[in-house]
Amino acid sequence: MTNPLSIRVLRPDEFEHAWPIFRAVVAEGDTYSYAPDTDLETARALWTTPPARTYVAERDGEVLGCYLLKPNQPGLGDHVANAGYMVARSARGQGIASTLCAHSLDEARRQGFTAMQYNFVVSTNEGAVRLWQRHGFQIVGRVPGAFRHATRGLTDILVMHRLL
Amino acid sequence: MTNPLSIRVLRPDEFEHAWPIFRAVVAEGDTYSYAPDTDLETARALWTTPPARTYVAERDGEVLGCYLLKPNQPGLGDHVANAGYMVARSARGQGIASTLCAHSLDEARRQGFTAMQYNFVVSTNEGAVRLWQRHGFQIVGRVPGAFRHATRGLTDILVMHRLL
Numbered sequence: 001m002t003n004p005l006s007i008r009v010l011r012p013d014e015f016e017h018a019w020p021i022f023r024a025v026v027a028e029g030d031t032y033s034y035a036p037d038t039d040l041e042t043a044r045a046l047w048t049t050p051p052a053r054t055y056v057a058e059r060d061g062e063v064l065g066c067y068l069l070k071p072n073q074p075g076l077g078d079h080v081a082n083a084g085y086m087v088a089r090s091a092r093g094q095g096i097a098s099t100l101c102a103h104s105l106d107e108a109r110r111q112g113f114t115a116m117q118y119n120f121v122v123s124t125n126e127g128a129v130r131l132w133q134r135h136g137f138q139i140v141g142r143v144p145g146a147f148r149h150a151t152r153g154l155t156d157i158l159v160m161h162r163l164l
Numbered sequence: 165m166t167n168p169l170s171i172r173v174l175r176p177d178e179f180e181h182a183w184p185i186f187r188a189v190v191a192e193g194d195t196y197s198y199a200p201d202t203d204l205e206t207a208r209a210l211w212t213t214p215p216a217r218t219y220v221a222e223r224d225g226e227v228l229g230c231y232l233l234k235p236n237q238p239g240l241g242d243h244v245a246n247a248g249y250m251v252a253r254s255a256r257g258q259g260i261a262s263t264l265c266a267h268s269l270d271e272a273r274r275q276g277f278t279a280m281q282y283n284f285v286v287s288t289n290e291g292a293v294r295l296w297q298r299h300g301f302q303i304v305g306r307v308p309g310a311f312r313h314a315t316r317g318l319t320d321i322l323v324m325h326r327l328l
Contacts, residue, residue, distance in 0.1 A: 035239030073284065075199030076312045077321075117307060119283070120237065141305015141323045143281060148240045157241075159305045159323060 005057045005064065005096065007103050012048035018056055018066040018086075019043065025086040029150030031122050032084070036150070051078075055107070057100060064091040067100045069107060072117045081113035081164075097128070101135045109164045116162055122147050123156040136162040169221045169228070169260065171267050176212035182220055182230040182250075183207065189250040193314030195286050196248070200314070215242075219271070221264060228255040231264045233271060236281045245277035245328075261292070265299045273328045280326055286311050287320040300326040 010018060022043050029036045034046070047054045052070035056063045065087040072082035083104045087096045108116055118137065121129060129139075141159030149155040174181060186207050193200045198210070211218045216234035220227050229251040236246035247268045251260045272280055282301065285293060293303075305323030313319040 029240060033237040033239050033241035038239065073197040073310070075197050075202065076193060076314075077197035077284065077310055079312060080307075080310050115309065117310065120241065140307050143244075143304050143323065143325055144327075145279065146237070146241055146244050146281065146325075148243060150240075159307065161307055161310075163308075 003059055005059050005099055007055055007057045007100070010048065010054040010056050010066070012044060015040070015044040015048055015054060017063050018047070018054055021063065021066055021086050021088050022047070024089060030152075031125055031128070033120055033147060055100075055103065057096060057103075064088050064094075065096045065100050067104055069104050069111075071113075072119070079113060080115045080117050081108040081111070082117055082119065083108070084118075098131055098135070101131065105135065105164060114164055116164060118158075118160040120147070121158040121160050122149065123158050124149065124152055129158065129160075132160050138162065167223055169223050169263055171219055171221045171264070174212065174218040174220050174230070176208060179204070179208040179212055179218060181227050182211070182218055185227065185230055185250050185252050186211070188253060194316075195289055195292070197284055197311060219264075219267065221260060221267075228252050228258075229260045229264050231268055233268055233275075235277075236283070243277060244279045244281050245272040245275075246281055246283065247272070248282075262295055262299070265295065269299065269328060278328055280328060282322075282324040284311070285322040285324050286313065287322050288313065288316055293322065293324075296324050302326065 026032055026034045026038050027036050047068045055067050057065040067085045069083050071078035072080045085097050085100045137160040139158050140161045143157050145154035146157040147155045190198045190202050191200050211232045219231050221229040231249045233247045235242035236244045249261050249264045301324040303322050304325045307321050309318035310321040311319045
């Protein structure tokens, strides 16, 4: 019997708990635009400087995934949330990204956001695209060659959106 | 006979030269997501913190317009530039936005960018949409209701793109 995931907000000074996953995901160079050698302090600033917040998913005290939640724009666009998800390689295929997505949608609603937008879904990340579609997102844009994929070269990115 | 526009980079400590235009454009609440009461230091940080740069267009010593040029993403997306343009109300209808756009495309090429992307073109700003299309941009996305327009309420935004 597997214990349930527990998801909580990380304080900025706790970002070290998410860092091993962040570092490993970014190093792969196939899903995020962050430089593959992004350092801890840059990552901490990107993911925890208010109004951005980082959440982690833990099971038996081990961090298996994390996500970023923030307004997608300042001011007159801050009713639309933005989020990004990362799962530890060792924990993939267990539905953790789906759990993180569902949690972020609830959390965004709770914070008063009325929509969620992803700006940079790598088009070759087909499992993720399908997963976001199952969570109600639609593809509302496609930018040609906006991502330098580590192995595929210039790759389209998708803009995805849903109301909350 | 009108003297030509002269366009130059502003240092961060010179942002006051662009500030009257920035403040006035943002206060209108119809083209940018920045909060209408954005303060000088926030604007300076947004528009001049490297790698972002602000350029101003001057005629006879008067600043008539300005633009922001920066990478649209960090790391693996930093081959795509992003720009935003502002023209003084008193100087509209003189083709200054078009001159700024052309200058930014040249400047982006010179800096090694291979594409330009606008993330947040307000769909009701039809003159701007047509102008960017004349400069080679295509609409590659449309996000429903992502902008709280000062007078029209929730308004779609467009993502526009061109190769350089």
